[in-house]
Amino acid sequence: MSAALTETDRRFLRLAYDQAKLGYEEGGCPIGSVLAEGDRLIAAGRNRRVQEGDPIAHGEMDCLRRAGRQKSYRRMTLYTSLSPCMMCTGTILQFGIPRVVIGEAQNFAGNPDFLRQHGVEVLVADDADCVALMRRFIAEKPELWAEDIAED
Amino acid sequence: MSAALTETDRRFLRLAYDQAKLGYEEGGCPIGSVLAEGDRLIAAGRNRRVQEGDPIAHGEMDCLRRAGRQKSYRRMTLYTSLSPCMMCTGTILQFGIPRVVIGEAQNFAGNPDFLRQHGVEVLVADDADCVALMRRFIAEKPELWAEDIAED
Numbered sequence: 001m002s003a004a005l006t007e008t009d010r011r012f013l014r015l016a017y018d019q020a021k022l023g024y025e026e027g028g029c030p031i032g033s034v035l036a037e038g039d040r041l042i043a044a045g046r047n048r049r050v051q052e053g054d055p056i057a058h059g060e061m062d063c064l065r066r067a068g069r070q071k072s073y074r075r076m077t078l079y080t081s082l083s084p085c086m087m088c089t090g091t092i093l094q095f096g097i098p099r100v101v102i103g104e105a106q107n108f109a110g111n112p113d114f115l116r117q118h119g120v121e122v123l124v125a126d127d128a129d130c131v132a133l134m135r136r137f138i139a140e141k142p143e144l145w146a147e148d149i150a151e152d
Numbered sequence: 153m154s155a156a157l158t159e160t161d162r163r164f165l166r167l168a169y170d171q172a173k174l175g176y177e178e179g180g181c182p183i184g185s186v187l188a189e190g191d192r193l194i195a196a197g198r199n200r201r202v203q204e205g206d207p208i209a210h211g212e213m214d215c216l217r218r219a220g221r222q223k224s225y226r227r228m229t230l231y232t233s234l235s236p237c238m239m240c241t242g243t244i245l246q247f248g249i250p251r252v253v254i255g256e257a258q259n260f261a262g263n264p265d266f267l268r269q270h271g272v273e274v275l276v277a278d279d280a281d282c283v284a285l286m287r288r289f290i291a292e293k294p295e296l297w298a299e300d301i302a303e304d
Contacts, residue, residue, distance in 0.1 A: 049221065053220050053221055054217050054220075054221075055216060055217065055219070055220065055221050055222065055247075056208070056213050056216050056217050056243065057217075061208050064207060064208050065206050065207065065208050065209075067207070068205050068206075068207065069201065069205055069206075069207050069299065070207065071299065071304060072302070072304040073302065074304065085242075085246050086242040086243075086245045086246040087239070087242045087243040087246040087247070088242070089242050090237075090238040090239045090240070090241050090242020090243065090245075090246075091208065091238075091239040091242065091243075093238045093239075093242075094237050094238040094239040094242075094301070094302060095207075095239070095302050096302045096304075147221065147223065149246070150224075150225065150246060150247045150248045152223060152224040152226065152248075
């Protein structure tokens with residue numbers, strides 16, 4: 001962790017968790033995301049692989065899609081309940097998002113070091129609720145989780 | 153180029169170009185993509201940033217979305233009229249797609265070496281029609297192209 005989370009960070013990370021929880025209740029992969037510029041919410045999204053049959057709709061991707069076309073991401077922060085996979089990592093770099101706040105990286109390590117190597121500020125909150133929700137999902141639906149991260 | 157394109161490769165790359173051309177005629181970014189397993193077409197797609205107001209809908213992403221949920225990508229080839237950006241590169245790696253055929257890498261270099269470093273077979277066709285269509289688009293709509301690759 002390169003710095004402490006602000007109150008705004010904690011608020012938006014909670015919103016990402018709420019999205020994850022909603023995804024869980026829908027029978028999907030419980031991963032949520034929020035895009036914000038300072039304290040201004042731009043969009044929220046969640047993994048919709050199951051809900052929409054869409055393999056690219058990871059939480060972060062769904063959030064960025066819902067944000068619509070943006071001229072620049074250079075003052076924005078992307079919040080995600082779970083550490084980003086390589087698809088979402090590549091997207092963060094391609095879009096030039098400078099700051100990422102991650103709920104947890106225990107259930108899935110993701111690529112925080114790769115982001116940092118490319119100049120992205122990455123904070124990992126180690127949020128107990130994010131950890132517990134994801135752990136429960138993986139225990140309940142291991143095949144769905146394997147599909148979501150393309151492990152065969 | 154690590155090997156020569158097969159007849160099947162040329163056929164699917166042409167289909168990716170046709171998708172790109174359709175995108176151009178719709179007023180969008182002219183980049184098309186095809187997903188196939190051997191000579192079996194799985195899906196075709198094109199960049200729909202303009203058409204659907206969707207910033208993650210690059211050609212490759214739209215194609216993968218339209219392919220729907222797949223148990224495994226390990227015998228598939230992804231065709232794309234233009235060299236993949238970092239979002240699409242990360243997605244190819246995350247999904248475990250082992251082979252990528254690129255129409256051209258002159259108008260946008262993309263990340264073929266990064267893909268190769270991670271074990272993906274990458275072929276670049278240097279297709280004259282792909283080059284010409286993309287060159288025409290960039291000359292006509294430089295702002296839209298800058299937006300699509302998040303250059304501000």
